[in-house]
Amino acid sequence: MKKDVSLTDLISDLNIAHDYDPNAMSVEQAKVWIANFLNPIDQQETIHIKNALHRILAEPVISPINVPNHDNSAMDGYAINTTKLGNIGPFALRVTGKLFAGNQIEGNTKEAIRIMTGAMIPSGLNAVIPQEQVELNAGLIIFKTKPNVNQNIRQIGEDINCGQTILQRGRCLKACDLGLLASIGIDSIKVYRKIKVAFFSTGDEIISLGNPLLPGQVYDSNRYSLIGLLKRLDVEAIDLGVIPDNKKIIEDTLKKASDIADVVISTGGVSVGEADYMKEILKKIGKILFWKISMKPGRPLAYGKIGHSHYFGLPGNPVSTMVTFYQFVREAVLTLSGQTPIPKIPLIKAKLLSPIKKVPGRREFQRGIYEKDDEDIFKVSPLKDQGSGILRSMSEANCFIVLQEDTAHLEKDMWVDIQLFDSLF
């Protein structure tokens, strides 16, 4: 596959890339083509770490301190100097001092000091004996075994060394990272700004919530599925509503969307019957490719640029919208956001509980219900209704059964790959 073909070249002459076939793009091929045109954003902003969950780090974080910044006790017990002990126990030492975390020593370190977890080890002492391992008698501690040097002492820099890179650029920050940043005293960090995604539904028959439904009309569900899908990606989502199949209004909406967003998503209007109409509008305002992807559900897909923004025209059938979003838009948004590496969705092997009918040729994302048996083996049943308009199938299912292009019919007990919805939606 030729990777340095520009969108403009490709649109003017589809033959410049010998393996580019808009009428039979595999899922993988289409992803590679799209990836070709995606450049991560570079605008950054500085934010407080308390607002940084799921944000993408724009620069590596280097620790300015050692953690811990001093040797300290890992236990409540007694700190001693092992070099002062003979070789054969039992040993008896007088308690000559007391030290609590964050406090100054009371007394001295001549023999043993009572020490609490987190308290700094005074110089001259080199081990901590847990309190459970000593007998206390008239101001003396008595213990049988000689402790090892550094026993129960947390060493300076044992968690993090001063100068160590603890988080890489491109990291999507997790809860533990926020704590880690705090542990090195960093309260604000540079992150990439959030990706802005504008989206709208198209169709004369599509009705917004709150309106009565007349015969032949359907409520707009795609926009709500998208709101949920986008929430998971932590983008700035811009809802542009439902747009009728009207050239002028669609054109105006696409222009407006591309002015304010990095990614524009429309649903509907790219299927064979309607594509010509969208093609005409998009040709006028952007550089768009129309593809027939060899996948099911979700065959038609449009991708291209309108101004600086990336445009995805997803098929209108509610299941197709979700599957194509997940296959193409998710990865594109993550790439644009600056996240590296992009987390791959794991494929898990599962045993089929009933046969599946499939014709070779397309990659299928069937909806299934998996369970784990007593031996922790995944088993999966495909749902009966696999129509691309049956949104209930997404809701009832808890996984995709991913069937590769060359797969044909599958019998019960055969192994298939599944992707758990928990990791996707």
Ligand code: AMP
């Ligand atoms: P289209 O891709 O526009 O040809 O639409 C394919 C099918 O999906 C049609 O039956 C539409 O009514 C339906 N559809 C399109 N958009 C939506 C939407 N936003 N919500 C629910 N159904 C839709």
Ligand code: MG
């Ligand atoms: Mg339509």
